[in-house]
Amino acid sequence: MAQWNQLQQLDTRYLEQLHQLYSDSFPMELRQFLAPWIESQDWAFAASKESHATLVFHNLLGEIDQQYSRFLQESNVLYQHNLRRIKQFLQSRYLEKPMEIARIVARCLWEEGRLLQTAAAAAQQGGPASHPTAAVVTEKQQMLEQHLQDVRKKVQDLEQKMKVVENLQDDFDFNYKTLKSQSDLSELNGNNQSVTRQKMQQLEQMLTALDQLRR
Numbered sequence: 001m002a003q004w005n006q007l008q009q010l011d012t013r014y015l016e017q018l019h020q021l022y023s024d025s026f027p028m029e030l031r032q033f034l035a036p037w038i039e040s041q042d043w044a045f046a047a048s049k050e051s052h053a054t055l056v057f058h059n060l061l062g063e064i065d066q067q068y069s070r071f072l073q074e075s076n077v078l079y080q081h082n083l084r085r086i087k088q089f090l091q092s093r094y095l096e097k098p099m100e101i102a103r104i105v106a107r108c109l110w111e112e113g114r115l116l117q118t119a120a121a122a123a124q125q126g127g128p129a130s131h132p133t134a135a136v137v138t139e140k141q142q143m144l145e146q147h148l149q150d151v152r153k154k155v156q157d158l159e160q161k162m163k164v165v166e167n168l169q170d171d172f173d174f175n176y177k178t179l180k181s182q183s184d185l186s187e188l189n190g191n192n193q194s195v196t197r198q199k200m201q202q203l204e205q206m207l208t209a210l211d212q213l214r215r
Contacts (some may be wrong), residue, residue, distance in 0.1 A: 002105035003109070004035035006116055012149055013118050023113050025093075026104045030064075030086050033079075037063050043109060057098035076207045081164050150206060172206050175199070 007018055022028035031038060046053040064087045071079040094101040 002036060003039055003112055003116070004031065005128055007112060010115070010119050010127055012145060014115055017115055018112070021108050024089070024102065026108060027086055029082055031108070033083065034060075038105065039109070041105075043102050043106035045105050053098040053102045055127050057090075057094060057101060060092070062102075064090075074204060077212065078161070078164055081168065082160075084165065118182050168206065172203065175203055175206070 007015075010018070019028070022031065041056055041059075042052075043056070046056045064083060068080060068083050068087075071083060090101065
């Protein structure tokens with residue numbers, strides 16, 4: 001079983017530690033989207049050799065493009081937007097220093113492996129026979145913990161959706177102002193309006209996506 005799939009099966013306390021491993025430097029979404037490919041790369045070697053790090057980084061961008069195409073076919077606007085933002089961030093931050101992202105990914109994978117080992121060791125020693133004085137988790141407590149976890153996930157999803165809406169709104173406002181300026185110039189110069197109409201259609205599609213996300 002892939003390491004990422006094993007991690008998803010851990011108890012809540014370990015999942016909290018997993019969440020702490022990730023940040024904007026290496027988004028968890030990217031880890032999720034490209035899990036098999038990421039685990040197949042030798043990031044430790046890339047972190048020590050710049051030429052290999054450069055190759056792996058460009059391959060990473062290629063994998064992102066392929067995943068973006070799949071989301072495009074599925075008409076998944078939210079994932080398309082998130083993946084496009086992630087790629088832009090990676091290019092702006094690591095294009096000139098690919099060894100840095102290699103070190104970050106290598107560390108995350110190592111920490112994941114250590115987390116799995118810790119969880120496995122605790123499972124072997126954590127049965128009732130090994131710890132007869134340990135508190136028994138009641139069914140009500142389990143249900144409460146699951147409910148809290150569901151609430152946290154819903155809040156995270158809502159925050160993410162709000163962030164996406166804000167970003168899309170910013171993109172729309174910028175493109176609208178740009179298009180209006182270009183349109184005014186085209187009218188003054190008597191230029192062909194076909195390009196303007198095409199961009200207007202793109203803005204309408206973006207506006208539709210915004211309406212869907214706000215519902």
